[in-house]
Amino acid sequence: MIQLSFVTKLYNSNNFGLVIEELEIPTGEIVGVLGANGSGKTTFLKSVMGLGELKRGEVLIAGKPVMEQYHNIAFITEEGSYLSHLTPLMYGEFLSVFFPKFNMEKYIKLLKYFDINTKNKIRTFSKGQKSKVEICAGFSKGAKYILLDEPFLGKDMFTRQDFLKMMISILRTDETILISSHFVNEIENIIDRALIFERGRIQGDYYIDDLREEGKELSEVMKTISGYQENKYQNAMKLI
Ligand SMILES: Nc1ncnc2c1ncn2[C@@H]1O[C@H](COP(=O)(O)OP(=O)(O)OP(=O)(O)O)[C@@H](O)[C@H]1O
8 A cells, every 4th residue: 555645745936846635545556647748747656756855744655654665666767777787687687686576587588578688788778678678677676566657658559568468467466556657548458547647736536447437538537637728729829
């Protein structure tokens, strides 16, 4: 279970950061962290991960402060944490030292699945390939909480599909996943719940099954919450 209470994070007077009064994410849920650019998704994931100071509030993971749970969390970001002078194989060996539950066999299987050459230096890889290494490592750490910030960024259509299939096939029921993405239609089929951010607040919290029962589309709900104006371009273009 991930619990946030009265969490406030401010960047400066212009930027709202994050404001969450109460949020509980039960163990085993796959949660989509959604919203327009700048709505607060990364800030939220970083706050759960304990990165950056909160102005007030508390984040608990399985009842403990996040600092006591680092061994149980994998944070997979676009920035990546790999050491680019290493090969994926060496990187796996490096991670085994720090993560006692690191599963080398699973890591190598995942690298193969994504067609990653395990013997070339990571710095010679493309952006998408580097990010795949990060995903393989993140899912092999034996972490119970997996946070993914935009795992689809820079991934081709086939990789995105392969990634989703991989995730569904290897996840156990005791793993909790938070995944931010702009590919709403693609992740809609794998998430249990959608948190929709707008200006640093959760403006929508929906279980996908409930939306389906009500005959609603997640992308439509998001449009309403984000206040998307279909005709905005018309006025903007008049200025040019
Ligand atoms: N280090 C920072 N200093 C000041 N403001 C920041 C900082 N990081 C983020 N912000 C601001 O906080 C708000 C939320 O940013 P955040 O990166 O969480 O959005 P996001 O939903 O992940 O966006 P995107 O989809 O574009 O990646 C934005 O207004 C952004 O400008």
